[in-house]
Amino acid sequence: MKDLFEAALGAYHHAHAPYSNFQVGAAVRTDSGGIFAGANVENASYPEGNCAEASALAAMVAAGERRIVEALVVAAGERLCTPCGGCRQRLSEFGSPDTLVHLCDPGGLRRTVTLGELLPLSFALGDGLAASAAVTAIDVVQAAAPQFQPRVGLILGSGLGAIADALEDTVVLSYADLPGFPRPSVEGHAGRLVLGRLAGVPVACLQGRVHLYEGVPAAAVNVLVRTLKALGCELLVLTNVAGSLRPEIGAGALVLISDHINLLGQSPLTGPNDAAIGPRFPDLSEVYDRSLRDQLTRIAKGLRVPLHSGVYVAVLGPNFETPAEIRAFRTLGADLVGMSTVPEAISARHAGLKVVALSVVSNLAAGLDASPITHEETLAHAAGAAARLSALLKALCAELAHG
Ligand code: HPA
Numbered sequence: 001m002k003d004l005f006e007a008a009l010g011a012y013h014h015a016h017a018p019y020s021n022f023q024v025g026a027a028v029r030t031d032s033g034g035i036f037a038g039a040n041v042e043n044a045s046y047p048e049g050n051c052a053e054a055s056a057l058a059a060m061v062a063a064g065e066r067r068i069v070e071a072l073v074v075a076a077g078e079r080l081c082t083p084c085g086g087c088r089q090r091l092s093e094f095g096s097p098d099t100l101v102h103l104c105d106p107g108g109l110r111r112t113v114t115l116g117e118l119l120p121l122s123f124a125l126g127d128g129l130a131a132s133a134a135v136t137a138i139d140v141v142q143a144a145a146p147q148f149q150p151r152v153g154l155i156l157g158s159g160l161g162a163i164a165d166a167l168e169d170t171v172v173l174s175y176a177d178l179p180g181f182p183r184p185s186v187e188g189h190a191g192r193l194v195l196g197r198l199a200g201v202p203v204a205c206l207q208g209r210v211h212l213y214e215g216v217p218a219a220a221v222n223v224l225v226r227t228l229k230a231l232g233c234e235l236l237v238l239t240n241v242a243g244s245l246r247p248e249i250g251a252g253a254l255v256l257i258s259d260h261i262n263l264l265g266q267s268p269l270t271g272p273n274d275a276a277i278g279p280r281f282p283d284l285s286e287v288y289d290r291s292l293r294d295q296l297t298r299i300a301k302g303l304r305v306p307l308h309s310g311v312y313v314a315v316l317g318p319n320f321e322t323p324a325e326i327r328a329f330r331t332l333g334a335d336l337v338g339m340s341t342v343p344e345a346i347s348a349r350h351a352g353l354k355v356v357a358l359s360v361v362s363n364l365a366a367g368l369d370a371s372p373i374t375h376e377e378t379l380a381h382a383a384g385a386a387a388r389l390s391a392l393l394k395a396l397c398a399e400l401a402h403g
Contacts, residue, residue, distance in 0.1 A: 004029055004072045005104060007037040011052060012074045012106065015039035019049075024081060025074040026052035028060055028091075031067040031223075032182035033216040036060040053087035057094060064136070064179035068095040069217055071115075072102040080110055088119040096271060136179040137227045141204075145171045145195050150204035152397065153228035153353070155344055157240035158375075159382030160360065161207045166390045167196030175208070180223040182210040199398035204228055211339050213318035218266040218343040225347040226277060235292070235400075236348040238357040239389060241382045242312065242338035243320070243365035243373065245330050250364060251381050254307050254388060256296055257288055257357035260342050261313040261334055268347045278350035287345050289354045292396075296356065299395045305388050310335025312359060314342035323367025337365050358392070360385040 004027045012025025019042045027037040038055025053073065060068070071091055075081030080103050083091060091099070097116030102109055141148075148171065156163055164170075175181040175191040183191055191208040206224055210216050228236060242255070249255060273280045293309070300307035313334035315321065321329070321337060329337060336359050348355045362381040363373050 001070075001072070001102060001109070004035060004070060004102070005074070005108070007035045008052075008056075008072045008074045008104070009106060011037040011039040011056070015052065016041045016049075018042060019044075022075065022077075024052040026056045026083075027072050028053075028056050028068040028094075029070040030060060030065040031069050031217060031220050032065060032180065033185070033210065033214060033220070034060070034063065034065055034183070036063065036065070051084055051087045053083050054090060057090055060094070066094060066180060068099060070100050070102070071095070072104060074104045074106060076105055082113075082118060088115070091115055092119050098271075137181060137223065138230050140178055141173065141193070141195070141227070141231060144173055148195050148202060149232040150195065150202045150228070151232065151234055151400065152198070152201055152203045153225075153233040153236040154203055154205040154393070155209055155224070155236070155238050156205065156207050157209070157238075157340060157360070157382065159241060159379035160239050160386050160389065162383065162386045163239070163390045163393065164192075164194040164196075164205045164207045166394060167194055167198055167203060167205060170194050170196035178227070181227075182216055182220040182224070185210075185214050199394050200401045201397040203397065204231055204233060209340060209344070211318075212264055212266065212316055212343070213339060218264065218268040219271060221268050221343045222347050225344055225353070226351055229348075229351045229353055233353060235289075235354045235356070236344070237393065237396075238341050238344055238355065240338050240341045240357070240359050241362045241379075242336040242359040243326075243363050244336060244361040245326060245365050245368070246310065246335050247364060247368055249308050249310070249335070249361055251361055251377075252385055253361040254300075254305065254385060254392070255336055255359045255361060256293055256307055256309045257312045257336070257341070257359060258293065258309045259311045260287060260345065261311060261329075261332055262342050262346070264314050264316055264342060266343070268343045269350055278352060282346075282350045284346065284349060287349050287355055288357055292354060292356045295399065296358075296392065296396060299399070300392055303391055303395060305392055307392070310359075312336040312338060312341060312357070315339060320373045321366045326365040326367050329365075336361070358389060360389065
């Protein structure tokens with residue numbers, strides 16, 4: 001919350017309130033992790049002027065974002081400053097009844113409430129705004145590549161961005177130009193959508209993903225996944241870099257994910273369900289498509305690329321695990337540990353996409369090796385394995401092209 005407070009406080013100091021002398025700053029956090037701040041602006045003809053919350057929302061809309069997950073208001077004085085009636089409705093149209101609103105003075109937090117408490121009887125737009133963010137990203141993609149209809153979506157993990165170089169006839173879009181797309185903040189994640197052909201198959205490749213440890217909610221992945229689905233993808237291929245819990249599967253190895261254990265404490269599907277996309281309670285008894293796994297195993301054998309199979313446990317991070325946690329995960333049945341993939345896989349199954357996922361092992365998990373684990377090591381091993389992974393994916397596409 002500190003970052004939201006600092007943004008709102010900065011705006012508060014710039015407020016233009018010569019008539020009321022009541023300065024207000026506000027900031028909102030969006031589902032992609034963006035922060036937009038605003039201050040109140042008064043004028044002689046309509047002295048109440050523009051509220052700080054409205055200014056913050058205007059900045060958010062102008063940046064192409066549509067969904068808030070948190071809001072904060074700063075004002076001085078004895079009485080708590082809450083958003084006015086108009087701003088409560090405005091905020092609720094971009095948020096949900098659970099959206100937190102932090103009420104602060106310049107010294108810090110005084111009280112946190114929910115939008116639902118502030119505005120129990122709003123005019124509801126349901127989840128329409130989340131859907132419209134995806135529609136806008138689709139519009140941008142279709143305008144950039146009018147004839148292009150991807151069959152396969154590909155999400156590249158940390159350091160695996162080079163796999164996109166294997167695509168031909170590419171059109172590249174930045175996430176910054178795709179409304180609702182979360183912006184990755186981690187080194188090794190470019191934040192680009194690359195459209196192109198792999199072995200003749202049209203592929204939409206997301207070069208860079210966001211992780212929950214960056215502070216974004218799991219639901220941030222829905223826009224990515226649902227955009228791929230709406231563009232025409234039938235299959236989502238997920239890649240990541242992970243720690244291995246099996247000493248015999250060391251750094252550089254490729255592992256096909258057979259199933260997962262979600263220890264993120266979150267699902268991307270919390271919140272209102274859009275039944276047009278998928279069911280409220282989706283079945284996850286086969287997240288990773290068995291026949292595609294068999295196909296990839298056969299392809300790998302043919303290419304003499306060693307390919308293991310294992311269960312992936314997703315943890316929040318960003319810290320790596322303790323040896324005791326790794327022993328516990330082993331007991332739970334995990335073979336790999338990482339900080340991604342599961343939200344996208346759940347979102348994709350919910351939307352009716354087939355899913356396959358592949359890990360590149362960057363290290364033995366904590367306690368299995370004497371040396372400490374570093375992000376640099378993760379990136380180095382990813383780069384080394386990218387060529388083998390690329391060969392596998394190209395061969396899979398070649399079969400899909402003829403299938
Ligand atoms: N733990 C969690 N995530 C990871 C690891 C790990 O050891 N290696 C690469 N990503």
